[in-house]
Amino acid sequence: MMFDTALTTNDLIFLAKGAGMTLIVTGISVFFGTILGIVFGVFRYQVGPWWAAPLTFVLDIFRSIPLLIQLVLANAFVTTIIGWRISGFTVACGVLSLYTAAYCAEIVRGGIESVPQTLRRAARSLGMTWGQDMTSIVLPLATRVALPSWIGLALGVMKDSALVFIVQVVELLKSTQILITRLQEPLFLLMICGLFYFLISFPIARFGGYLEKRWSND
Amino acid sequence: MIEIENVHKSFGNLKVLKGIDLTVAKGEVLTVIGGSGSGKSTLLTCINGLEPIDSGRILVDGIEVHAKSTDLNKLRQKIGIVFQQWNAFPHLTVLENVMLAQVKVLKRSKAQAEAEAAKQLNHVGLGDKLKVYPSRLSGGQQQRMAIARALAMSPDYMLFDEVTSALDPQLVGEVLDTLRMLASEGMTMICVTHEMKFAREVSDRVAFFHQGIMAEIAAPEQLFDAPKDPELQKFLAATH
Numbered sequence: 001m002m003f004d005t006a007l008t009t010n011d012l013i014f015l016a017k018g019a020g021m022t023l024i025v026t027g028i029s030v031f032f033g034t035i036l037g038i039v040f041g042v043f044r045y046q047v048g049p050w051w052a053a054p055l056t057f058v059l060d061i062f063r064s065i066p067l068l069i070q071l072v073l074a075n076a077f078v079t080t081i082i083g084w085r086i087s088g089f090t091v092a093c094g095v096l097s098l099y100t101a102a103y104c105a106e107i108v109r110g111g112i113e114s115v116p117q118t119l120r121r122a123a124r125s126l127g128m129t130w131g132q133d134m135t136s137i138v139l140p141l142a143t144r145v146a147l148p149s150w151i152g153l154a155l156g157v158m159k160d161s162a163l164v165f166i167v168q169v170v171e172l173l174k175s176t177q178i179l180i181t182r183l184q185e186p187l188f189l190l191m192i193c194g195l196f197y198f199l200i201s202f203p204i205a206r207f208g209g210y211l212e213k214r215w216s217n218d
Numbered sequence: 219m220i221e222i223e224n225v226h227k228s229f230g231n232l233k234v235l236k237g238i239d240l241t242v243a244k245g246e247v248l249t250v251i252g253g254s255g256s257g258k259s260t261l262l263t264c265i266n267g268l269e270p271i272d273s274g275r276i277l278v279d280g281i282e283v284h285a286k287s288t289d290l291n292k293l294r295q296k297i298g299i300v301f302q303q304w305n306a307f308p309h310l311t312v313l314e315n316v317m318l319a320q321v322k323v324l325k326r327s328k329a330q331a332e333a334e335a336a337k338q339l340n341h342v343g344l345g346d347k348l349k350v351y352p353s354r355l356s357g358g359q360q361q362r363m364a365i366a367r368a369l370a371m372s373p374d375y376m377l378f379d380e381v382t383s384a385l386d387p388q389l390v391g392e393v394l395d396t397l398r399m400l401a402s403e404g405m406t407m408i409c410v411t412h413e414m415k416f417a418r419e420v421s422d423r424v425a426f427f428h429q430g431i432m433a434e435i436a437a438p439e440q441l442f443d444a445p446k447d448p449e450l451q452k453f454l455a456a457t458h
Binding site for chain 1: 266268291292294295298299301303305307308309318319322323324364367368371
């Protein structure tokens with residue numbers, strides 16, 4: 001080591017495992033959250049603001065209550081009130097997925113609204129069905145518009161996932177805290193922790209940049 | 219044959235079509251002229267079922283367009299429509315624009331669709347633009363691409379809704395030339411247009427719409443040179 005630290009290789013592996021947990025929780029939540037978000041977003045666009053009001057209200061709840069509170073309440077509700085024996089990991093993924101979906105629905109709706117009606121009319125006038133118009137015209141064009149916001153959401157969810165320690169999931173930040181308690185080297189450990197977060201985020205951000213560039217030819 | 223029988227249509231309180239009766243025979247070129255708000259564009263979108271109608275009926279080859287049992291997606295394959303705004307799909311190349319509906323709707327193979335797309339694009343003079351994206355095309359070229367896209371579906375009828383109105387003046391000619399070519403090939407066409415010279419040249423009949431009513435319909439020489447309807451006389455005086 002370049003300078004004096006009690007950090008061992010095993011500790012680094014412990015941190016890497018925490019980073020892996022962060023990655024898994026984020027991956028699952030963004031995956032299911034995006035699918036749900038697309039369904040909710042398309043639904044909201046399709047039925048109009050009036051009929052979508054109940055769904056909008058529920059999504060607003062998920063967007064406005066701090067994630068930490070959602071996690072604690074959901075955990076308490078599911079494990080003690082309903083009495084399901086499910087792990088903190090499952091609760092964490094469930095809550096984060098809905099949290100992601102709530103934001104994603106808005107991004108999807110905005111993306112769909114950006115596709116001109118006249119273009120959709122042209123597609124339908126060629127005999128394409130609603131579904132064909134949706135998959136071949138609307139979603140590809142909406143994706144281009146929505147991508148930057150969606151990347152922002154994915155990175156945000158990854159950092160917010162640090163809060164799932166509250167339901168006993170040991171992810172990157174919690175692993176760091178455990179080591180800090182033992183080694184008493186908070187600044188050094190937080191730097192390493194930040195480095196791990198950066199290593200996860202950077203490729204996602206770059207991939208988004210790459211797609212934006214590739215799609216800008218049209 | 220397109221048969222329009224006593225069609226009424228309103229948007230809210232605004233009556234746009236007030237009892238239109240019109241028959242367009244196979245191979246006929248009909249142009250529709252009239253001021254804005256006369257209902258002429260609305261009629262086109264009613265013919266291919268993009269807009270519902272309030273009463274009356276429209277038959278295309280004997281199939282009632284607005285009947286509940288009619289498969290509109292299938293019917294629209296017979297009826298090509300090109301709009302004022304050319305509506306290129308911006309994420310697809312020119313070739314892919316023309317292939318998409320062939321593959322999705324007509325279930326043609328990619329190779330078949332590509333061959334047909336290339337043929338139609340050559341036909342409208344875009345044979346050298348197959349691989350470029352629409353944003354690289356001029357308005358006139360995009361509009362010709364939209365025409366090729368509709369033609370690639372092998373329609374029996376073509377509807378043109380003011381297809382030159384959004385174009386720069388110097389680009390109007392190339393699009394009108396394409397329409398002339400189609401007319402000379404025997405395509406059944408209904409063209410809503412403000413191009414009087416073009417209407418006189420290509421049409422078998424010209425219809426004049428005024429405030430939701432078809433005020434006059436006649437052969438072009440008769441309609442332009444000896445208009446009977448006073449509103450038509452005013453309209454022609456104003457546009458000449």
